[in-house]
Amino acid sequence: MKYRAEVMISLKKGMLNPEASTIQRALALLDYQVDETATIEIIKFSLKAKSTDEAREQVDQMCQRLLCNPVIHNYQININSGDE
Amino acid sequence: MKYRAEVMISLKKGMLNPEASTIQRALALLDYQVDETATIEIIKFSLKAKSTDEAREQVDQMCQRLLCNPVIHNYQININSGDE
Structure with a gap:
């Protein structure tokens, strides 16, 4: 049977996120x-x-x-049964 | 008032996604x-x-x-009121 999987990957608490900091700084430049x-x-x-x-x-x-x-990421898995 | 915003950004249909192709190929190498x-x-x-x-x-x-x-991305915005 076919399943749809979705993996959500986020950084663990306390990890620096340079991408997020850059976005925040760039938004601040646009007020x-x-x-x-x-x-x-x-x-x-x-x-x-x-x-x-x-699955x-x-x-x-x-x-x-x-x-x-696993050292720096948290992940969460969602599985949905496909549409067959 | 404070709001939590969430922006989901995906590629439009038909756009190549090299990141996704690489993931798929790498997973195939691991069987x-x-x-x-x-x-x-x-x-x-x-x-x-x-x-x-x-907001x-x-x-x-x-x-x-x-x-x-906007040329290549679809985006969806979710706004939740903050917890104050």
Whole structure:
């Protein structure tokens, strides 16, 4: 069966986020005052698995082996069954 | 009043996404077969505004002036009232 997976990757608390700081500084230059800027990346894909649990287990392995750096990232996995 | 804004930025249909292709190829090298890989970026920040509508209007301006490239990106704005 086909599943849609969504991995949300954010930086752990206390990690510097240069991208977010740059955005905030650039917005300030345009006279927009914003605070607590953060960025999150979402990676979406579809995969085949026998069950939701198996799909989640596979995606978790992908996160640990490739998609995330567990030292600096938090990640959250959402699995939806595809539309077949 | 303080609002939390969330901007979801994705590539328009038909745009090449080299980041997603690279992820998909790298996963294939590790023997994970995935399809329809896409990436989305979320930028979160808090801002001050008089109403939700004003906040949304401001964030929309930020998107058009700095955060997004309307030629290649779709964006979606979520505004939540802060917890004060």
